[in-house]
Amino acid sequence: MTETYALEATHLTKSFPGVKALDRVSLRLKPGEVHALLGENGAGKSTLIKILTGVHRADDGTIAIDGRDREISSPIEAMAAGIGVVHQERNVVPEFTVGENIVLSRMPRRAGRVDWNTVRSEAKRCLALLDLSIDPDTPMTRLSAAQTQLVEIARGLYTETNVLLLDEPTASISANEADRLFTVVRRLREQGKAVLFVSHKLEEVFAHCDTVSVLRDGKAVLESSPLHSHSRDEIVDIMVGRALAALEVPDRVIDDSAPAVLEMRGVATSVGHHDVSLAVRSGEILGLYGLVGAGRTELARSILGLDRITAGSLEVRGSAVTIRSVRQALQDHRIGYVTENRKEEGVFLGQSVARNIAVTVWAKLERALGFVSTKSERSLGATFVGDLDIRVSSQSQLVGELSGGNQQKVSLAKWLAAKTEILIIDEPTVGIDVRTKRSFYDLIWRLADEGLAILLISSDLAEMVTLADRIAVMDQFAITGELDNTHDYDSMSQSIIRLIHGTQVA
Amino acid sequence: TKAPSSASGAGSTSLASIKVALVPGGPHPYFQPWIQAGADAKKDFGLGGMTFNETAAWDQSKQNDVINTLAANGYNAFGVFGVSPTDINTTFKTLKSSGFAVGSLASCPAGATDDADFCLSTDVETAAYKAGKATIEAMGGSGVLVHLTGNNVDSNTQRRIAGVKKAVAETNGKVTELPDVTDIDTDLTTAQRAVADLLAAKGGTITGIVSTAYNPAVAAATAVKQSGLNIKLVAIDDDPTILAAIKDGSVYATVAQNPVGQAYVGSFVLGQLGSKKCTMKTPGVTVDSGSFIVTKANVTTYDTERQATTKKLKSEFENTLLNCK
Amino acid sequence: MTPETQQHGVVRRVIATPRFFLAIVIIALVIFFGSVKPAFFSGPFVIAPLLTSVAIFTVVGLAQMMVLSIGHMNLAVGQMASFGAMFMGMSYDLWKLPLLVGLGIGLVAGAAVGGLSGWLVARTGVNSFIVTLAMSFALIGLVPTAYSALATGSAFIAKPSGLDVIGRDSFASFCFAGYCGPNAIPIIVVPAIVVMLIVGYLYARTRLGRELLMTGSNVKAATLSGIPTGRRIVLAHALSGLLAALAGFFLASSTGSFTPGIGDEFMLQSFVGPILGGTLLAGGYISVSGTFLGIVLTLLIRKGLDLFGVGIETLNVLLGLILIIALSTDRIRLLARRRSVKRVQQTDALLIEGNPL
Amino acid sequence: MNRSAASFFTSQNFTLFAIVIVGAAALGVTSHGGFFDSISVTTFFTFLAVPILIGLAQMVTLAVGQLNLAVGSIGGFTSCLAGVLISSLGVSPWVGALSCLVVGAVVGLINGSLVVFTRINGFIVTLATMTILLGAQYGLVGTRTISSTKWESVYALGRASLLGIPVIFWIAIAMAIVLRLAFSHTVTGRHLLASGGNPIAAGLAGISNDRSVVIAHTVSGLLCGVASFVSLASLSGVNQSVGGDWLLSSFAAPIIGGVALTGGSVAIFGTVLAATIVRLVDSARAELQLAPSWVNFVVGAVVLGTVALGRFRAVRAARRIKQPVAGSSVTIVESAQ
Numbered sequence A: 001m002t003e004t005y006a007l008e009a010t011h012l013t014k015s016f017p018g019v020k021a022l023d024r025v026s027l028r029l030k031p032g033e034v035h036a037l038l039g040e041n042g043a044g045k046s047t048l049i050k051i052l053t054g055v056h057r058a059d060d061g062t063i064a065i066d067g068r069d070r071e072i073s074s075p076i077e078a079m080a081a082g083i084g085v086v087h088q089e090r091n092v093v094p095e096f097t098v099g100e101n102i103v104l105s106r107m108p109r110r111a112g113r114v115d116w117n118t119v120r121s122e123a124k125r126c127l128a129l130l131d132l133s134i135d136p137d138t139p140m141t142r143l144s145a146a147q148t149q150l151v152e153i154a155r156g157l158y159t160e161t162n163v164l165l166l167d168e169p170t171a172s173i174s175a176n177e178a179d180r181l182f183t184v185v186r187r188l189r190e191q192g193k194a195v196l197f198v199s200h201k202l203e204e205v206f207a208h209c210d211t212v213s214v215l216r217d218g219k220a221v222l223e224s225s226p227l228h229s230h231s232r233d234e235i236v237d238i239m240v241g242r243a244l245a246a247l248e249v250p251d252r253v254i255d256d257s258a259p260a261v262l263e264m265r266g267v268a269t270s271v272g273h274h275d276v277s278l279a280v281r282s283g284e285i286l287g288l289y290g291l292v293g294a295g296r297t298e299l300a301r302s303i304l305g306l307d308r309i310t311a312g313s314l315e316v317r318g319s320a321v322t323i324r325s326v327r328q329a330l331q332d333h334r335i336g337y338v339t340e341n342r343k344e345e346g347v348f349l350g351q352s353v354a355r356n357i358a359v360t361v362w363a364k365l366e367r368a369l370g371f372v373s374t375k376s377e378r379s380l381g382a383t384f385v386g387d388l389d390i391r392v393s394s395q396s397q398l399v400g401e402l403s404g405g406n407q408q409k410v411s412l413a414k415w416l417a418a419k420t421e422i423l424i425i426d427e428p429t430v431g432i433d434v435r436t437k438r439s440f441y442d443l444i445w446r447l448a449d450e451g452l453a454i455l456l457i458s459s460d461l462a463e464m465v466t467l468a469d470r471i472a473v474m475d476q477f478a479i480t481g482e483l484d485n486t487h488d489y490d491s492m493s494q495s496i497i498r499l500i501h502g503t504q505v506a
Numbered sequence B: 001t002k003a004p005s006s007a008s009g010a011g012s013t014s015l016a017s018i019k020v021a022l023v024p025g026g027p028h029p030y031f032q033p034w035i036q037a038g039a040d041a042k043k044d045f046g047l048g049g050m051t052f053n054e055t056a057a058w059d060q061s062k063q064n065d066v067i068n069t070l071a072a073n074g075y076n077a078f079g080v081f082g083v084s085p086t087d088i089n090t091t092f093k094t095l096k097s098s099g100f101a102v103g104s105l106a107s108c109p110a111g112a113t114d115d116a117d118f119c120l121s122t123d124v125e126t127a128a129y130k131a132g133k134a135t136i137e138a139m140g141g142s143g144v145l146v147h148l149t150g151n152n153v154d155s156n157t158q159r160r161i162a163g164v165k166k167a168v169a170e171t172n173g174k175v176t177e178l179p180d181v182t183d184i185d186t187d188l189t190t191a192q193r194a195v196a197d198l199l200a201a202k203g204g205t206i207t208g209i210v211s212t213a214y215n216p217a218v219a220a221a222t223a224v225k226q227s228g229l230n231i232k233l234v235a236i237d238d239d240p241t242i243l244a245a246i247k248d249g250s251v252y253a254t255v256a257q258n259p260v261g262q263a264y265v266g267s268f269v270l271g272q273l274g275s276k277k278c279t280m281k282t283p284g285v286t287v288d289s290g291s292f293i294v295t296k297a298n299v300t301t302y303d304t305e306r307q308a309t310t311k312k313l314k315s316e317f318e319n320t321l322l323n324c325k
Numbered sequence C: 001m002t003p004e005t006q007q008h009g010v011v012r013r014v015i016a017t018p019r020f021f022l023a024i025v026i027i028a029l030v031i032f033f034g035s036v037k038p039a040f041f042s043g044p045f046v047i048a049p050l051l052t053s054v055a056i057f058t059v060v061g062l063a064q065m066m067v068l069s070i071g072h073m074n075l076a077v078g079q080m081a082s083f084g085a086m087f088m089g090m091s092y093d094l095w096k097l098p099l100l101v102g103l104g105i106g107l108v109a110g111a112a113v114g115g116l117s118g119w120l121v122a123r124t125g126v127n128s129f130i131v132t133l134a135m136s137f138a139l140i141g142l143v144p145t146a147y148s149a150l151a152t153g154s155a156f157i158a159k160p161s162g163l164d165v166i167g168r169d170s171f172a173s174f175c176f177a178g179y180c181g182p183n184a185i186p187i188i189v190v191p192a193i194v195v196m197l198i199v200g201y202l203y204a205r206t207r208l209g210r211e212l213l214m215t216g217s218n219v220k221a222a223t224l225s226g227i228p229t230g231r232r233i234v235l236a237h238a239l240s241g242l243l244a245a246l247a248g249f250f251l252a253s254s255t256g257s258f259t260p261g262i263g264d265e266f267m268l269q270s271f272v273g274p275i276l277g278g279t280l281l282a283g284g285y286i287s288v289s290g291t292f293l294g295i296v297l298t299l300l301i302r303k304g305l306d307l308f309g310v311g312i313e314t315l316n317v318l319l320g321l322i323l324i325i326a327l328s329t330d331r332i333r334l335l336a337r338r339r340s341v342k343r344v345q346q347t348d349a350l351l352i353e354g355n356p357l
Numbered sequence D: 001m002n003r004s005a006a007s008f009f010t011s012q013n014f015t016l017f018a019i020v021i022v023g024a025a026a027l028g029v030t031s032h033g034g035f036f037d038s039i040s041v042t043t044f045f046t047f048l049a050v051p052i053l054i055g056l057a058q059m060v061t062l063a064v065g066q067l068n069l070a071v072g073s074i075g076g077f078t079s080c081l082a083g084v085l086i087s088s089l090g091v092s093p094w095v096g097a098l099s100c101l102v103v104g105a106v107v108g109l110i111n112g113s114l115v116v117f118t119r120i121n122g123f124i125v126t127l128a129t130m131t132i133l134l135g136a137q138y139g140l141v142g143t144r145t146i147s148s149t150k151w152e153s154v155y156a157l158g159r160a161s162l163l164g165i166p167v168i169f170w171i172a173i174a175m176a177i178v179l180r181l182a183f184s185h186t187v188t189g190r191h192l193l194a195s196g197g198n199p200i201a202a203g204l205a206g207i208s209n210d211r212s213v214v215i216a217h218t219v220s221g222l223l224c225g226v227a228s229f230v231s232l233a234s235l236s237g238v239n240q241s242v243g244g245d246w247l248l249s250s251f252a253a254p255i256i257g258g259v260a261l262t263g264g265s266v267a268i269f270g271t272v273l274a275a276t277i278v279r280l281v282d283s284a285r286a287e288l289q290l291a292p293s294w295v296n297f298v299v300g301a302v303v304l305g306t307v308a309l310g311r312f313r314a315v316r317a318a319r320r321i322k323q324p325v326a327g328s329s330v331t332i333v334e335s336a337q
């Protein structure tokens, strides 16, 4: 007797111009199971989800829902088949309210008109599932990035679904909020629904999933296996395709007596920071931890002159400075900023790798009449492509064609090319797979060893504890404390949580 | 197709080798009679070819393109309404240097010089003056007059404004003129809106309107009729819409020009010049093709007068202006 | 990749560009027009006027391409041309200045209004479409008013020495040892080629050009990479105004005088050339030679239809149809190319051309 | 719905409304009350109908992030076609005049379909159809003017008034109300806005962006047709110049009215008010006997002023709620389109 699957995809194949994103991949979801879908960046996870939800058409393969073959060629058909989804990218209509965004896929109507009362009540219901008390009439633009993500999740819960597909829903929300999601996931499991969960955070996966499938280069290398029959390392090895050595935290020696190269004293900003004091020495990694929305990105932006510092002083290499623009930060003070928002602020998707790296140094490469030789640009690019191990077919490849991790490296490379001495790195590994993450960690340590002063912003506590030398904790736009990092996860996390909860009732 | 250079050969050529191109400034009802008049001229004088091409669309460089293309297609005599009176001499010069016969029709180049062989056109200022006089006459010699006209930065518009001003000045202050309403010939909606706004704002004081542009004339005819105000309207040109308005009394008079004469006589002269049978006694001479006040009284007969003028024009060229072998 | 496949790739890449496609169509049309209408090869009456228009409108297209490179538009190209040309006319007519001085003054005037648009865009963050639309409104009001106040007969007709040489002479007037140049090639192509080379050099070889493209590609990332995007935006608009004024100068020199009507016909052409040539409306990618070929194609078609004696109504209908057909085949061809897929998608996302999925 | 009731009197509309009141009052004073007599009022509203309609026609395409450069030529073509149908082919005046609506909608449908099928930018598509229609319009009427005496019964409608205000103005207002209801209360209307606001999000929610684009262009064409019908009813005749001045004003009204070029929003009341302001400028020009080029000046300045002001206000508002709108301080500019 064959089992009936809530969803059964067989031999799905999908090619994009130049890449085979999926190669005869099969996936089976049983009712009442939470199924993890893992894989490195570009393995094909999102592509699989997009095919199951009618965004892309598979070149080949079949999909069956509850044992019956279904043709899914549009998002509407996926909905009709009882498939709900939270996509990886945030996709909301900014002009609409929260409520309308939640019900967008099926507007409640009465007598040919939109039934606004039902819109509101339905939206409230979905938000309540996640313990959210956002008013459905709030304009979408008022929400923070994390709230937006939560609304996306609420939207996935709007229609009655038998199968819920979650593509990295927790990448940009804090552990607290993620927990609410997992409560819902557990409830769905109890109701006999099937949930597919994609994440690069393996802790979450091990805490909440039952079965696992792993994709590698578009092929399924592990199909529907009970998750707990595997160790964490085994899963990583399967994802990566070879044994990945254990992460070695280097023994870093910091000269405590060295003067700070970047120091803030009692800084307040136009966006609402107050009493911010911190100092980074050259060769040191200062972690800036906080929950999403704590104001870390905004602090970085104030250092760069994008927001105004209204009180206190900012000192670079011992002298007080006023920075008005990124350009000034770079040219006068050698400060660089690797943004958290890679696609929108970090790289130029439609431009070549060489130009993306050289963008900060044209001023230096410039000869008479503004001439910049393509050769010098390329040789510079080649250095960093080699140095950071950026995977490209050639330097004229467009950055938009690279995988996320490689794009992130390009976003970093331009600051190294500019020979910055102070580097602010914001959320360097969001949505980045475990192997690339490792190479990033090594890179950050190496840069610090070479003498860079690094201010590292991350919402990933494990990452923070691994990388930083000291950790400053920010909450509600103020620094609530600073800790020396012992690299012991349990004790560090407790101290940090205490610093956050000291001022905030969760 | 024959090479254009052959037209410049020495000695006289037969009229059958002359291909005349009539090039208006762009699409406008004024030029439509040229089509028939050109065809008649071709038949009557035995010209080798005749074309009418209005693709210039009121742009000097497009008109130059059209003219050049016609030249390449073997046309060797040109009757041109220059889109830009300040630029057209340059075009004429080029054509002349290739040995073509060139007539400036319906409009003369701005300034004192005319690089065409001749200019056969309404004396714009005189026509406007006549229109102004007719309006003042209709107003009973006193009152407030307003002048509606087209593109303010066209030198012909400036001549029209001067003509009307002259007529007003002759009344020694009995007629006063409101500021000219210019730039409303771009389209019918603009014209109608401007006229309606004018009547709404100043309708009570205005006693006469003279329109020296097409769309404002069409618009004013209806607006005045509808408003029920006692405003005398004088228009320009004899488009059927305006003639109908004269017949029903909503327009007092119009100043008709002589497009037929321009095209017909112009083609004749171009034929004579192109075939080298004749030369101009005074190159670049300006000849008035006539303007005619049309009122209800002569609306059915004014064309006879105009045909007579056309005949006279032709003999004037033959007898006094041309120097023939 | 072996050198052989690499070469293969290069050839394929060249073949896949809009420029190659345009060149093929242009050659085919020339052969067609030439064989059906031998008059097409008439030097002084067809080729020379065609080249003159090509020279003028290539500069117009480049003026638009400047702002397209940063993802903006300039709906006031025509009015900026007439504004710049007005200052040239004033220099020659009222102040009796020599050719180059007047030209310089006009170019500065064009650059100034362009720069003003750019400054407004950068300062207020209002979309360039709106700012330049409003700018065109304002200049449509201003220029004719100034002409009627300052110029007798509403045109500046004084001609400094050399103006006619640029505008109307061909190489036939340059003789050396008894041999004169061809009368089919007007002098005006020389400055136009120089402008193309300078603009090409700017984008291909200089820091400024690269920074403009980066600004067009992603303005946030450009700001965060230390590019002074505000200044680059002002620069792009100023250069657009400058080139527009230069085109106005070319047009005035070829028709004969400086009138307020200069530039009336620029706006539509200015978009058609660059876009046919592959420049992205979304910014970040330009092509000088493509712009040139796009202009050649449209003017060639117009000339051809003129030669066949097509009337104004048919001419407009055909031009519209050809535009749609040329661009849809271009789009089909583009879609077949992997590299451009991404570009097209970027454009799509920005322009909402139907279903982005 | 209180949300839309609130947006109905957002500060942008309020500013515009205040300008209208102050402007009208000022005109009333300078004309010594003449501006409020019945002829002036009739004239004012008669020539306000078309600007409102074409402003709305442009607004509908802007709502989905498209443009319609062909507004004027659709209007010109349909009105000339109706003129020819009635005068030369003996079609009855009402049928002929109402054919404007059908033909306008069909042309809009063609525009939308071309955008969808060829995937060419709507800017270029409507540019091309504009050229084609201009040719066709000329082909239909050449240089003659077809007099409105051929459609007296329709023309009578143009002079009829209701409550002292021309019927054609009420037609424009009726269209505005219908659009307002459609955009705020129908699912299709919301879908158009969703497609305009974020096509990817709309697509993922099962909304067909293609359908939205086609519908928007069709409705836009239809509204141009209504404007052309109104022109037939109010102009003394039709000729090749009809529609020639529509393009720029069609953009001015929605943009001053607060519609974003990027799509996703409509401002019906704002568009109507903005058209009224432009019309006031026009009346003031006639009253003060200024050259028409002044209107361009003023409209240019008003457009710039309003958008710049609106932008500053948005930035301030964003600062007040201390929630940066998508990295607003980095965004020195929005990229065009």
Ligand SMILES: Nc1ncnc2c1ncn2[C@@H]1O[C@H](COP(=O)(O)OP(=O)(O)OP(=O)(O)O)[C@@H](O)[C@H]1O
Binding pocket: A016, A017, A019, A020, A021, A039, A040, A041, A042, A043, A044, A045, A046, A047, A048, A088, A401, A402, A403, A404, A431
């Ligand atoms: N629309 C597209 N066009 C072309 N290539 C695509 C497209 N979408 C995805 N790809 C390619 O398909 C492959 C799989 O991408 P996919 O987004 O499914 O990866 P993923 O496993 O979700 O990665 P991540 O963990 O980074 O989200 C990648 O090589 C990607 O570049």
Ligand SMILES: Nc1ncnc2c1ncn2[C@@H]1O[C@H](COP(=O)(O)OP(=O)(O)OP(=O)(O)O)[C@@H](O)[C@H]1O
Binding pocket: A140, A141, A142, A143, A144, A145, A146, A148, A290, A291, A292, A293, A294, A295, A296, A297, A298, A457, A459, D323, D324, D325, D326, D327
């Ligand atoms: N509604 C929104 N839409 C888009 N972006 C937003 C929105 N709200 C905030 N952002 C931006 O998203 C980023 C993350 O903001 P968020 O509030 O999540 O945290 P933060 O305080 O900026 O930084 P961090 O998470 O590093 O402490 C910031 O750059 C912020 O400007």
Ligand SMILES: [Mg+2]
Binding pocket: A045, A046, A047, A088, A167
């Ligand atoms: Mg993914």
Ligand SMILES: [Mg+2]
Binding pocket: A293, A296, A297, A340, A426, A427
């Ligand atoms: Mg952040």
